[in-house]
Amino acid sequence: MAMTYQQALAYLYSLTNYEVKAASAYAPQFFDLRRAQRLLDALGNPERRYLSVHIAGTKGKGSTSAMLASILRQAGYRTGLYTSPHLHSFRERIQVDGEMIGEQELADVAERIRPIAAEDPELTTFEVATALAFEYFARCQIQVAVVEVGLGGRLDATNVLQPAVSVITTIGHDHMHILGHTLAQIAGEKAGIIKPETPVVSAPQQRPAMEVIRRTARRQAAPLHAVSQLWTWRATCHSLECQEFTASRHAGRDLWSLHGLCLPLLGTHQLRNAGVVLETVAVLRTAGLKIEDEAVRHGMASVRWPARFEILGSRPYFVVDGAHNLDSAHVLARTLRTYFPGQRPWLVLGILSDKDIPAILHQLLPISAGAFLASSRHPRAADPLELQQLAAAYDVPTRVCDSILHATEQAVAAAGENGLVVATGSFTTAGAAREAWLRLHGRPLPPLDPHVG
Structure with a gap:
């Protein structure tokens, strides 16, 4: 008899769940990338069957992920989105082209994973959920996955990815008992997603965080795209429905200006997130993705991301x-x-x-x-x-x-x-x-x- 959705949730929540009971340290005894990699290896490495964008940060990584996924959909790419936490249903975390994974679809993938995961009793809820998302994306034959880090970055289960671009949104003080008490310590964990020779886009950061990101990118020979040095943006008007703004890429080889952009996510902080998204789009264009200005415009205007003002x-x-x-x-x-x-x-x-x-x-x-x-x-x-x-x-x-x-x-x-x-x-x-x-x-x-x- 096939596993039901309720049984799948019970299985996921029966594993070690650091969203419910916080780990005492961000260390391999709690977060071990090798566990997630072994599970994905046993599944045939579904995460390698599509291009991915990996997004870490303290603030704005969910909004940034949602904006980018919306733009990619408008550009015609079949797009997966993996985020956490959820508001109402676990299924919100795993979406393809803006639609949540179905209850039976989640149960079917969980049933496929469960006997494989049973060989490693240390696997956590998030590690298995990440493998579930990547396997589901492969089954759906997506072209691009937008993947939000769960916690930190360096030891997060999502860090098994070899993305086309890594993205770091604004870094601030959160999870300090795990990630560290200074911006530099926290930034060190977030910068752990930077891969060798892989472009990294960074939001404007406070100096201690930016220094760590620069140092890590240099060590990994990863081209750094610092949004604060490449983009300017300006709000032109706002209402309770959306804010309009202009944005211009004024440095580097590719100059780019967009006027009259409409964003239903409110607040000046969302304009900063939009700047990060625009630079990520610029990097993806360089990687060969065809993302026209109209896709950017419609993707921004149609993004929905609940519980953000x-x-x-x-x-x-x-x-x-x-x-x-x-x-x-x-x-x-x-x-x-x-x-x-x-x-x-x-x-x-x-x-x-x-x-x-x-x-x-x-x-x-x-x-x-x-x-x-x-x-x-x-x-x-x-x-x-x-x-x-x-x-x-x-x-x-x-x-x-x-x-x-x-x-x-x-x-x-x-x-x-x-x-x-x-x-x-x-x-x-x-x-x-x-x-x-x-x-x-x-x-x-x-x-x-x-x-x-």
Whole structure:
């Protein structure tokens, strides 16, 4: 009897899962590339049957991946997209041409992998999921895979790839207990995806991070494309639906200007991500891919990437954002000031216990009208009573709720029709708040996973 989707999820979650229980160090005893490579070797190396783009970074790697995949689809390439984490269903992580892997398709590939993976009991959930994605992409006969790193880079299971181009988005402070406490240490792990003689595109970085990337690229004889030295961009106007901008490549051999680009992902940080995408497209063109300007234009305009300053509705305005560290909380606060000047949002807030909670609260509470605190469904979710104790230092009202749904209901009531609600603190909070808002408005829910005990 064929494996079911629920059985496939139960199998994946039965493995060591560092998304649920964090590893104590970024070291081979926890993250061993050889495990992932042995599994892929046994599967016949599906990851070698298509061109790939490998994307690491602290901030923006998901948005960057989504933009690039959208452009490649518009250019006519059958495109795979592998990202993490998911908001509602594990299937979101594995997409081909914008469509999630089907439930039975995932189960079928899991059934193929399970007996092979059983030979190595140390394999983790992410390592098997990565092999599953690569095998599925091969079965779908994709032409290009856009692959987001799960954690770090150097020891991440995705680092088995030999990509056409490596991409490093903005590096900041996150997962510091694993990756290191300085930007240079964190950058060293991210730069671990740089391959010998393989082009690497880097977002604008702070100096310590950029120095590490330059040094690593030089050691690997990898051509470095530093976006800050190659591109300029300028927003021309913005609304709650999209932002328009121009971008120009003003250095190097290939000059390139694009005017009137429309991007539905909001915030100035997304323009930086767009600059990284444009330089990646330039590199892929050099590698022989035919990507016309119109594909870039339509790909940017049609990209969808939920829970990144996503405005679900109005009366009150309801924003969902996966900000979960100091840097992303700072960007969220800045973007709120840009798009909702003078408004103080009511927060629906749930944060994971291993994050820098005081730093996140310091960015968000001073600009808020109040916060409804709840525990998300993640096993590492912080106790909302502890959040409330830390929030006492700020002159804003807080209330502990027994679920994200109840927190959402109360925040919407407090905001009134003319107010603003922002649900944030983690991607699990963002996902639960999206579901809560849809339920409150009688809207269809996205595909949800069955409960796995």
